[in-house]
Amino acid sequence: MPAEPQKPSLYERLGGIYSISCVVDDLIDRVMTDARLNxxxxxxxxxHKVPPPGFxxxxxxxxxxxxxxxxxYTGRSMRESHEQMNITPKEWxxxxxxxxxSLDKFNVPAAExxxxxxxxxxx
Ligand code: HEM
Known part of the structure; x- marks a missing residue:
């Protein structure tokens, strides 16, 4: 029986760590200066406590x-790092x-x- 063709991982389809880092860089710049969130x-x-490059x-x-x-992933859990922030549905x-x-800026395809x-x- 022929082997099932393997679908590339989401990581591969995104273009690997360099592509991911560019989207994250843009996203964090937006989020950290978003008046709706601040x-x-x-x-x-x-x-204002955490340096952007580390984040x-x-x-x-x-x-x-x-x-x-x-x-x-070596950071803290999402619950631990966000539970004190009382994020509202509007902030979400x-x-x-x-x-x-950010996704649109880098033309990430709809499926990804x-x-x-x-x-x-x-x-
Ligand atoms: C409204 C949504 C969000 C806000 C306002 C927010 C804000 C923040 C802030 C201010 C920190 C720094 C916490 C500190 O060190 O005191 C943080 C940490 C972090 N956030 Fe978010 N966040 C949001 C959603 C998300 C989402 C959806 C993800 C991932 C999918 C995420 C991933 C992280 C990570 C990885 C850290 C670092 C954890 C660590 O310090 O080890 N955040 N977030």
Whole structure:
């Protein structure tokens, strides 16, 4: 029986870590300066406490890991790092809007966009 053709992982279809890092770089720049998010004092405070390159590093690592790449996520759990922020549904929508803009800017195809959004929603 012929072997099933293997579908490339999401990581491969996104173009690997360099492509992922470019989207994350753009997304974090948007999120960290998003007035809709920084209106939340807990978010604003944390955004001015963590250096952007380190934050970008951790999110890049996480997306690499979650999309099937060889990376291992070494940061804190999403619950641990976000539970004190009291993120509201409106703030979540603002984040998803920033995310959409970054995905579109880098012309991420619809199928891969949907898979990435499902990963993000699951967090
Ligand atoms: C409204 C949505 C979100 C806001 C406002 C937000 C904000 C923040 C802030 C301010 C920090 C720094 C926390 C600190 O060190 O004190 C952080 C950490 C982090 N966030 Fe988010 N975040 C959001 C959603 C997400 C999502 C959807 C993901 C991933 C899919 C994510 C991934 C991370 C990671 C990897 C860290 C680093 C954890 C660590 O310090 O080890 N965040 N977030």
């Amino acid at each position: 209106a939340n004092p807990a978010v604003n405070e944390a955004h 970008k590093y951790l999110v890049t690592e996480m997306v690499g890991w979650a999309s099937g790449g060889p990376q291992k 929508d603002a984040f998803m809007d920033d995310f959409q803009q 966009q949907a898979e990435l959004k499902a990963i993000v929603q699951s967090t």
